[in-house]
Amino acid sequence: MLGKSLKINKMIVNWSWREICFGQLWPVVVALTLIIASVVALSTLALRVEKVMTDHGRSLLAADLVFKSANPISTTLLEKTQQQGLIVSSQSQFQTMAFSEQKMQLVSVKSVESNYPLRGELNLTDQNQQLKHHVSPGELWLSARLFTLLDVEIGESIAIGDAQLNISGLIKDEPELIYNPFNSIPNLFIHHSDLDKTGAVQVGSRVNHRLFVNGSESALVMLQKETVLQAGESWVDQNKQGSTGGLIEKAKQYLSLTILMVILMAAVTLILTCLHYVRDRSETVSMLKSMGASRAWLRLWLSTQVFMMFVVAFVIGSFLGLILEFLLRLPLADILPEQLPSVGAQPFIFALVVALCIGLPALLIPLTRLLDAPAINVIQQQKINYTKKIWWLLLLPFSALLLFYGANKLVWMLLIGLLLLFVFLATLSYGLLKILAKLKWGPAFSLALSRINRSPRNSMMQLAALSGSLMLVALIWLIKSDLLGDWQQTIAPDVPNVFAVNISPEQRQGYLEQVDRLALPRSDAFAIIRGRITEVNEQSVSEHLGSKEELPHILQREINFTWAKELPVYNQLIEGQWTGEKTVSVEQKVAHDLDIKLGDSLTFEVNSQHFSATVNSLRSVQWQSMKPNFIFIFSEDVIIDLPATWMLSFRVEQAQGELVNQLARLYPTVSLLDFRSMGNKIQALLRQISWSLTGLASLGVVSGVLLIFTLLRLSLGERKREITLYRTLGASKKRINQTLWAEYGLLAISAGVVAAIAAEIILFSLMKWGFQLPTQLHPSMWLILPLLAVLIVLLSLSSVIKQLLKPLR
Amino acid sequence: MTKSVISNDSELSILKGISFTINAGESVAIMGTSGAGKSTLMGLLAGLDQPTSGSITLLNSTISEMDDEQRAKIRSESVGFVFQDFLLIPSLTALQNVTLPMLLRGNEDETSNNKKAKQLLQEVGLAGRETHLPTQLSGGEQQRVALARAFITQPKVLFADEPTGNLDQKTAAHIIELLFEMNKEQGTTLILVTHDANLAKRCQRTLIINDGQCQENPC
Structure with a gap:
């Protein structure tokens, strides 16, 4: 029995292979491949950029995680860090008076251990311009301003509290960024072992204690979970670090949104290509049934096809994804570190899960409906009563969304907004086309309008897919532009420093x-x-x-x-x-x-x-x-x-x-x-993020445009029979050309306008409530989107028109 | 046996009490005007559809009492089809299209299936065209592949729905010759739906469907 079914499988595998390569399945495989390629490329890049951004954020923080407290760091916490195998460094920070021979000045003293900083760079230069990166016992390093304020030079001594210390040199760069012009008192570094000598830390004196912690992500999470925070205690990581933390968080949210939008676009294509395939294959299934194919056999046949499509799409998609990611990385070469952080198998697993979550319902729901095609349809068309059991598969993408994006306000705003908008805009554009049809037009436009209005469901689907993809393309680009526009104020060359x-x-x-x-x-x-x-x-x-x-x-x-x-x-x-x-x-x-x-x-x-x-x-x-x-x-x-x-x-x-x-x-x-030096650091970070986002947005736009192109080609393919029939009946090339142009031109312009309205509304909501940034109108988009739509129509039409104009043999 | 369908919320009787027997090895033509119910009758006889009332016995099995799967099993074992539109699978070669019914039947012997298919393709005059895809064949050639496909399982009953409806006269004549020849060779019962009176004359019996009733027209 096993041998028998294996033999059958081999035949079915051969057949499925031919369907994928030469039959109607290749557009489905292309859509699935695109999903996998985009997810692999975007998530690999996102992971890498995120790691780079996190590293950058952490270097500004001087560690992976910082524990801040008004009280000395408890031994319990230190023991916990030891148990978790974490690397730690303590710092005490207080304000006191520093006295030189001539002057005195309120200073902020940072007493640090020899291993400070755990991340980022501390650059200290001594008398001989030698660069040092750590503070050693007995040393005292001053910020540039203190040399003027205290009127001292390297080698001289100053008193800090009870301690008399010799100035070792100048602080050129330090990792911890404190951007508060009102509270910034010039600072100096001493070694932790010299802290007691100053006598500045007494019971009741105001000292800020910090424990810098480095270690694995899981150990850091565990440490934070296990520590019960007392009053005056807090954790700081790169996400919670003032303005730069906020920027990184926004950039990360943008990455999530871009990936989601590209996936949405590919999912639309996948669903449409699959519906197209099912329409085409219904007769074949009836024929197979008439020849005695059982449901079990048909199921085996279809599931082999689905399985093979996934395998082919996964292999090609992963490969393409890696190439894409490489290409996308080229312009970022200066920004990304030479030794790229490795991303492991995560993007591939993620891509497969995404492809399964979208692909299984998108493929299996229509394909299972194929099983309901009655055998009698082979000689006599009858209405098909579809079983509805398979709709539960829709739970897959929705549960996945809940799991991945459960707490991401932006994503839900986008999805719900999209849904509501489409219901509204689809009705609006449908009404518009109906009104247009009632007006008097030339023959080409009249034919085109009657064609659009004759199959409203199909036209609406096309309009929705086209305007949806256009809108997502616009969103991907405009969110990036708005975010960067906001940051531009920080990056601008005339920003005060x-x-x-x-x-x-x-x-x-x-x-x-x-x-x-x-x-x-x-x-x-x-x-x-x-x-x-x-x-x-x-x-x-x-x-x-x-x-x-x-x-x-x-x-x-x-x-x-x-x-x-x-x-x-x-x-x-x-x-x-x-x-x-x-x-x-x-x-x-x-x-x-x-x-x-x-x-x-x-x-x-x-x-x-x-x-x-x-x-x-x-x-x-x-x-x-x-x-x-x-x-x-x-x-x-x-x-x-x-x-x-x-x-x-x-x-x-x-x-x-x-x-x-x-x-x-x-x-x-x-x-x-x-x-100045801090400003440069923030600017460098922002420039880096801006480049990454521009790269990602470009990829999003390119894949969006490619998807729209595929959609249009599919739609034109479906029209082939009808057009060749017109041609056979004697319609001139010019007439067919004009009608097609009118039909698809109208579709493109309405989709462009619908997309512009939708994008503007969603963008407004995202900026106002999601990113909490000032909102603005984007008049240029109102022109560009319809033009882009017409341009894509032009490209897709001209790529198939010759084939369409051939008369029936 | 009767058959009615629901159309626009009202019941439409297509076949109103039909009763006849076809014996093994006979060739029977079903004729009638367009919309008379010829294809409906053929669908019922082949077990593709169920009657509204009455019963149908095919090869000693009451197929009107069977479910979809049981009827599919009977079809795969004992029934062959030739369709007006040929209905070949575009992504399969001529040879693969011919062996398809064997695959559906669960026949595991690929070598013997291919041998049989090649022989049948030779019989219908398509030797050397085994690896051609349907798009590389003319209409007449496609229908010949369909004939070979219908006969590969050595069916006891062959249903042909307007088998020459899409072909020119000369090709149609050739296909009919082949059909009757192969039918005779294999001793198959042939049930043919046609508009063509000349074609009907070649059958032993002709059933005429008119106003939902069936009349036998003696040859």
Whole structure:
């Protein structure tokens, strides 16, 4: 029996092979191959880029994971890290006064162990310009500013608390990025073993303790799970690291979205090609049944075909995917490290799972319906009663989606949005075509419209597939552009990189004039008044927030207030107007966290003085723009009389370093915060991410366009019989040509318009609620999408037209 | 036996109480105007469809009481078909198309199947064309492959639905010659649906379907 079935299998295998190579199955295999190739290429690249981005993020963090605490690191935690085989390095950070022979200065001291940093680069240069990367016992390294502020040179000694230490050299680069111009006090490094000598750490003194941890992903997750956080303790990883962490998170979300959209496009093609195959094969199945084929035999026949299609698509798709990934990597060669992080079998497994989740329902549902084709249809067409049992297969892709993207708000927004939009837009475009058909047109257009309206289901399917793919292509490109546009503000060549703070009111005018004389592009000067928010509508903020478990961070510290006549041009007004007296404008995220609305009365405290202001507007602020930004901006009457210092930011080119020193000498009491090297680091990171995203988006667009091309060719293939019949009946080439152009041109233009509306709506939602970035209209897309659609139609039509115009033999 | 179908929510009687017997080895033509129910009758006789009432016995088995699978088994063992549209599988060669019914029957001997198929292709005048795909053959040649396919299982009953409907006169005549010749050789019962009175005359009996009734037209 076994031998018998094997023999039969061999025959069926041969047959299936011929169907795949020469029959109707090749478009299905092409679609399946495309899914696998795109998933392999995109996920391999995404994994690599993600690893590079994670490594970069971690090097800015100085470790894979950081434990922050207000108390010394507990021995329990240290034991746990030991048990998990993790590498650790401790750091204590505190502020104290440093004394040189002539001067004193408040400094931020970082006492680190010899293995610091665990990630990223610490560059220290000594007297002989020798580069060192770690701090050794007895050493003291100062940031460039401290040399001016304390008026010292390498080799001299300064006192830090009780300890007298010799200056070993200059800190050129350090890994930990702290971007806060207001709290940045110049820092220095000492070795952990010298910490006790300073006597600065006493019971009750304010010290921040950090434990840097490196190790495997699973061990890090385990460590975080097993540690119960006490008050004042927190974990920081590269995802939670302020502005750069946010950027990386957004880039990762974009990668997920792109992969999902490419898969969606391929799935549409797969379903359509498979439906096409089933329509074509129904008669064959009836014939086989009439000759006595049992259901079991037909099942074996179909499942062999499906199995073989998967094998062929997997082998070719994986290979193509790797080639694609290689090509995509070429322009990124400068950005990606020479030693590429290995990705293992993950992309292939992922591609197979995706292909199975989409392919099994897409293939098996229509193919199983083939089994219901009655034998009698071979001589007499009868209506087919399809069994519906097989629809459960649809659970596969949906469960997979839930599993993969369960918590990803963006993905669900996209999917639900897509569904709703399509129902709406399909109805709209169908109605539009119906109206068009009622108007008077030339013969070609009339024929085309009647053809579209004659088989509404088919036309709608085509329209949906075409506009869906076009919309996804537009989305992939525009989300990338919008994201990059937002980041561009950080990458732009004129972004400020030096902040001057602590300018006294008397110094203000002179300082501004000096900066202008040096021709440094600068921001306006802003008054800085430090204070707290205490009440909302005469109710303490905690009472106002009610049962919120954790109070927002902003309530736990003093923040900077300022006043202004006009709001900064780089802040976007979201709600309300910047008018009125005794008013305040609030940053929208803080307003949301503190449940503050327009018209609320807020009470603030500055130096034990209380005052109130009414909220007149909400603003969106881009903190990563490196421009002076504030949570609360008051109208000038509110706080103009309170004692304030002033601040501004300006741009200094790498070669203009001497100007910074010049300013520092002229105004020794003004603190200059030089973010040039940090700015460069952020810019490098952003450039890297931007390139990767552009590469991915291009791949997405190219595969989308290819899929649309395939769809159109399939659709034209289906029309072959009808067109050759017209031709046989004597229709001129010109007439057929015109009708085809009119039909597909109309389809392309309507699909382009539908896609543009849909893309604009989805993009708006994604930007506003998903990425939380400012939204904008994209007028150029309204033109480009229909044009792109017509162009693809032109290409696909001209590639098949000759074949279509041959008369029947 | 009767057969009616539901069309636009109303019942349409196609065959209204038909009763006849066809003996083994006989050749019978079924004639009638378009839409009279010829193809419906043939579908019922071959077990492709079920009657609304009454019973049909094929080769001593009451096929009207059998389910789909049982009827498929009888067809694979004892029934052959020739269709108006030939219905060859486009991706299979002429030889593979001919051996297909053996495959459906579960016949494992590939060598013997191929030998038999080659012999039949030779008989229908297609020696040397075994590896050709249907698209590389003319209509007449395709129908000859279909004839070879119908006879490879040495069926007890052969159903032919307008076998020459898509062919020119000369080719049609040749196909009919072949059909009757092979039928005679194998002693098969032949049931033929046709519009062609001359073709019907070559059969031993002619059944005429008219207004859902069946009349025997003695030759």
